[in-house]
């Protein structure tokens with residue numbers, strides 16, 4: 108099951124159906140949806156369906172977490188570990204792997220929360236889930252995401268044409284000291 112993940116300043120708790128409205132608000136923010144949803148304003152129903160798909164992954168320890176700032180008791184974003192889906196059709200090297208997702212409300216950008224969230228996801232993936240490798244994908248113009256991924260240790264695999272922008276793809280390898288096994 109999905110555990111609560113803790114970072115120095117945030118609690119990442121497994122998302123629940125009750126988070127649907129907060130996630131829809133986050134995912135439709137213009138700065139967040141720009142790359143996360145290729146700038147589409149998704150409907151509340153599409154957000155709820157996406158959340159439902161994520162909830163179904165919980166028994167595998169994957170899915171979506173809601174990030175709450177411990178000092179403010181406020182939802183500031185979401186984090187996810189999700190099977191690579193459409194990106195694998197653009198870069199088949201990612202097929203079968205799991206990728207992280209991090210999205211923050213713009214009011215808290217620039218505080219270093221993103222790196223904390225990604226580090227917690229990577230520790231969970233390599234530790235409890237035993238994943239030796241993770242994939243990642245960003246739209247090339249998403250500079251903040253690229254910086255976040257490379258700072259966390261993701262290596263660039265290459266660039267491929269994508270649905271809206273060129274996609275940059277990445278691989279991350281769990282440290283040898285972890286219990287992760289090659290899948």
Ligand SMILES: CC(C)(COP(=O)(O)OP(=O)(O)OC[C@H]1O[C@@H](n2cnc3c(N)ncnc32)[C@H](O)[C@@H]1OP(=O)(O)O)[C@@H](O)C(=O)NCCC(=O)NCCS
Nearest residue numbers: 139142208209210211216217218219221250251252254255
């Ligand atoms: C990706 C995201 C989580 C990063 O959050 P953040 O709070 O901006 O992260 P940080 O402030 O720690 O910045 C990360 C890095 O990007 C850099 N950066 C941020 N915005 C930048 C910009 N507009 N131009 C250049 N660099 C930028 C920062 O300097 C930092 O680099 P550093 O680690 O070398 O100092 C946030 O931008 C977001 O929620 N975006 C919308 C959702 C999304 O696109 N998620 C990515 C898909 S997984």
